[in-house]
C-alpha cells in the first residue's frame with residue numbers, strides 16, 4: 001500500500017483480543033489508537049474539528065487556532081492545522097507529559113503552559129484571554145463542541161461494528177475513559193444504536209468528580225472529568241468504574257511484560273475496568289475497550305517504575 005500523506009493513515013486502527021485471564025470465559029478486545037500517525041485517538045478529533053470549522057466557514061486560512069489541551073488533542077490538532085497551514089497556539093497545564101509538548105512543538109505549534117494547580121480550567125481561561133487579544137482566532141473548545149463526539153461516530157464506532165461483524169461477534173459491553181467525554185459519547189452512541197442491549201461503562205480515575213469522593217489529583221493521564229461533559233446529556237451511561245492509579249499502572253506494566261504492548265495509563269485504567277466488568281456481566285461476554293495512546297509518550301514520567 002502506498003499512501004500520499006499521513007492523513008490517510010488516521011483511523012482503521014487494529015482491534016486486539018487480549019490474552020489475559022478474563023473472568024467467566026469472557027473476552028476483552030481493545031482498539032489500539034496508538035496506531036494513528038500522531039500516536040493517539042485524538043488524531044481523529046483534530047482533523048474533524050478543523051475540517052468541520054472550515055466547512056462551516058468558522059475559520060479561514062488566516063485564522064489562529066487556540067486550544068486548551070492535555071496534549072494528545074494538541075498533537076492531533078497540530079497535525080490537522082499543519083495540513084491547512086494554520087497558525088496554532090496550544091495551552092497546556094505545566095504538569096502534562098513533556099513528550100507530548102515536544103511533539104506539538106515539532107509539528108509547528110506554539111505552546112503556552114499554565115499552572116498545575118489551575119487544572120484544565122486554568123488552560124481554558126488562558127485560551128479565552130488569548131482569543132480576546134488575537135484577531136481572527138478560533139477556539140475549537142473540545143470540552144463543549146459537538147464536533148468532538150461526532151469525530152468518533154462514523155470512524156471509531158463504525159470500525160468496531162465492522163470488525164465484530166466480520167468475526168461473527170456481538171457486543172455486550174463498551175468500556176472507555178472520559179476526559180472531555182467525546183470519545184466515549186461518540187462511540188457509545190453508534191454502538192448503542194447497533195446493540196440496544198449494550199452495557200456502556202465510563203472509566204474514571206480515583207479523585208474525579210464522578211467518583212462521589214473528595215476530588216484529588218491523580219497520575220492517570222488524559223481521563224478524569226472536571227465537570228459532567230455536555231455530551232453525556234442525552235446518552236445512556238450504565239455505570240462509572242473508578243480505578244486507582246496503582247491498578248491502572250499495574251496493567252500498564254503487565255501489558256508490556258506479557259503482551260508486548262506499550263499502553264498509557266488511561267489504557268491501563270480502561271483494561272482494569274473491563275476486567276471488573278467481566279466479573280459482573282454474564283459468562284462469555286464480549287467487551288470492547290479503547291486504548292487511547294502508548295506509554296512511549298510518558299517515559300519521562302517513569303511509567304514503568
Ligand code: PMP
Nearest residue numbers: 178179180181182183222266292
Ligand atoms: N486517554 C488519553 C491518554 C487522552 O489524552 C484522552 C483525551 N484527554 C482520553 C483518554 C479521553 O478522551 P476524551 O477527551 O475523548 O474523553
